[in-house]
Ligand SMILES: Cc1cc2nc3c(=O)[nH]c(=O)nc-3n(C[C@H](O)[C@H](O)[C@H](O)COP(=O)(O)OP(=O)(O)OC[C@H]3O[C@@H](n4cnc5c(N)ncnc54)[C@H](O)[C@@H]3O)c2cc1C
Ligand code: SF4
């Protein structure tokens with residue numbers, strides 16, 4: 035049996051390992067090694083209820099916190115499964131050598147994270163994602179050594195091989211040979227991460243561009259809840275990106291304020307009391323936005339040694355990129371796009387609307403509903419990888435692969451045509467216009483008029499995208515990815531327009547209330563160039 | 578500012594220098610400078626001739642993924658962490674890492690780092706940490722980016738066939754510190770592919786962007802029996 039896993043971040047590796055352990059050969063394909071994936075940037079930690087957590091904590095309370103954070107749109111059964119497996123996942127990560135922060139007795143320690151009733155976020159200094167990636171990558175190597183996992187580097191997903199509603203592998207674009215090649219598989223698993231790059235400057239990686247989900251959408255896969263985009267309230271602006279200032283700073287007691295008449299106003303504490311700085315990310319982002327002022331995060335009152343021990347990466351980022359010494363001065367912060375609750379719609383077993391096509395990690399939408407709790411996405415990345423792998427292991431392989439020669443020839447021809455161009459027009463002019471559209475109309479606060487304008491923009495970009503010839507001296511991927519990226523952006527705007535209420539991370543100034551009749555996930559599919567939106571009233575997908 | 582870039586379009590082509598004029602912000606990093614130069618309809622070199630965009634690799638833009646390693650004014654560095662204001666003089670030269678095969682312009686193939694680890698089975702297998710672990714060093718070693726900056730400045734690393742350099746020693750350390758039962762096997766591999774040839778000049782440690790103390794790894798591995 036063969037599985038093709040696209041994307042080698044935490045979700046892709048977790049899935050590949052679980053498949054390989056069950057005797058299934060995996061091709062693990064990504065343009066770069068796992069060390070370059072966005073997963074290495076995860077800072078704060080991973081949530082889990084493990085026996086020995088603080089008194090009163092329970093799996094049930096983790097479930098309730100997650101569902102509450104998701105404002106009624108998280109898949110309840112899926113969330114239950116994830117939370118019940120939290121302890122097992124922490125133990126697994128320990129067993130493959132993840133270097134968790136520990137106490138004197140060598141036991142992993144926890145910190146508090148926003149929106150949680152108990153301290154249940156396990157962490158590795160402020161480099162949790164990096165430490166987990168290092169451990170998973172080493173474990174993958176073991177399976178690579180005896181041939182159960184085959185890594186394909188320098189290759190990108192181009193399109194899925196789909197026939198009669200089922201997937202049989204994918205076309206991969208191989209950078210070295212500059213060719214498309216068919217990679218047949220009984221099961222195709224997408225682990226391609228979020229769609230940060232739609233927005234230009236964010237906290238995430240430029241490799242997370244939404245192309246793969248966009249292309250699958252155009253090939254018939256259903257997308258879900260795209261309008262729910264988490265803004266992280268505290269990021270530090272630099273010339274090229276918005277750097278995350280981990281929630282751990284607030285977990286350690288950091289206080290948000292602005293200055294008025296020479297006085298500090300601790301606006302979160304004033305409005306929400308002592309735990310105000312630990313409110314959920316959407317609430318804080320909106321409150322920061324509402325101040326209309328420059329906002330700062332102060333941790334300088336903590337003693338230097340604690341800062342060195344618990345927040346060394348935050349300390350380093352501030353000094354290196356902005357010359358700010360967090361032991362002495364507050365950090366100027368502003369909200370930025372950070373996490374995508376929406377993505378490929380999946381069932382409880384992580385299969386998408388197409389048979390034998392699975393999605394795991396941030397590119398799938400199931401656990402986080404209208405908003406995600408910090409620390410839950412690393413947990414869901416691993417858990418979802420395991421669920422998909424276990425499902426696949428219980429299935430029969432495809433009896434025969436259909437013939438995709440004609441499809442491949444067509445796609446090759448298209449690619450060749452575009453590379454015959456003599457133009458020097460760079461595709462990123464359009465990508466830049468797209469990120470301006472997204473930032474302007476899909477910000478923290480949205481309204482009908484803005485969303486309409488955004489859709490008009492996308493319509494225009496799509497109408498010119500195929501007419502213009504692009505610079506062929508850049509990797510072909512940047513050119514062929516444009517249209518699906520524009521499509522997923524359009525589907526996101528359309529989903530946000532149809533949700534005429536406010537819920538979780540989606541806030542409409544023209545519809546500020548949460549309305550019961552909108553208590554369903556938004557599904558969007560692509561038909562004849564149009565975005566078809568429908569609420570999932572039949573609960574076709576877990577939510 | 579004049580920017581000299583060592584270019585080549587394909588692995589087979591002979592490398593050549595091409596210069597560009599940079600009139601962007603001083604606050605930029607080298608990564609920002611490359612984006613700035615590439616951000617034009619027509620890319621012009623310093624003679625006003627049309628040329629192609631400069632290829633380079635990036636992902637995180639904050640020094641934690643290792644993608645953008647290159648040689649900046651003869652010093653191996655991460656482009657997203659190399660600030661123009663720290664650069665002396667009016668010119669800046671950018672070259673690809675020289676110890677790895679060049680793919681295009683500033684992009685190199687670092688898969689050799691992974692091959693050496695995979696071929697020698699440098700992985701934990703079972704979790705059996707010794708009781709006298711060094712948590713701080715474990716954490717530091719696991720932060721290795723596999724960026725290859727250390728290999729670039731290593732006097733002993735040539736083609737990566739026998740001597741594998743600091744990332745290899747680093748992961749050997751991690752295995753020994755996570756599974757004491759594998760100490761003996763790891764020690765043998767470490768001796769053959771690292772210790773026997775290492776010059777102990779510590780150039781690797783001085784350049785490492787993660788500040789990994791390779792000396793601590795060596796000390797631990799040398800104490801194994
Ligand atoms: C700065 C930051 C801090 C965070 N902190 C936390 C935290 O503390 N706790 C927490 O729980 N979560 C955190 N998150 C979120 C969490 O890191 C991500 O949700 C999670 O790591 C996603 O993992 P993934 O494997 O799904 O995707 P990724 O790690 O993004 O991996 C995607 C993979 O797909 C590949 N890929 C993409 N497109 C293609 C294509 N077309 N073809 C082939 N391959 C492709 C990429 O190269 C990569 O290998 C943070 C996120 C950011 C940005
Ligand atoms: S040891 Fe340091 S310099 Fe060498 S690859 Fe690892 S992070 Fe890079």
Ligand code: SF4
Nearest residue numbers: 731775776778779781
């Ligand atoms: S100490 Fe010197 S010879 Fe040894 S790995 Fe480091 S740079 Fe190379």
Ligand code: FES
Nearest residue numbers: 638642643645657
């Ligand atoms: S882009 Fe990640 S280290 Fe420079």
